[in-house]
């Protein structure tokens with residue numbers, strides 16, 4: 001799975017408007033439009049330190065950002081594993 005990481009400063013949390021640690025864009029499973037055609041798209045999932053604090057699925061990833069204020073080259077492989085685990089736990 002390809003994961004693109006970038007700054008989230010221009011993308012606030014949709015729930016509280018606060019700072020996001022991370023935002024991941026991935027393919028949406030799709031839906032049917034008014035003509036009955038299957039439409040595909042993308043969805044963005046944000047990791048918010050406030051809104052996701054009580055979510056057990058986000059704990060490992062939130063803990064990463066407590067220890068690592070910013071992801072560096074030496075921590076990218078660990079971050080990648082945590083993001084993949086977090087994303088597989090997301091309800092779609």
Ligand SMILES: [Zn+2]
Nearest residue numbers: 013016048051
């Ligand atoms: Zn939030």
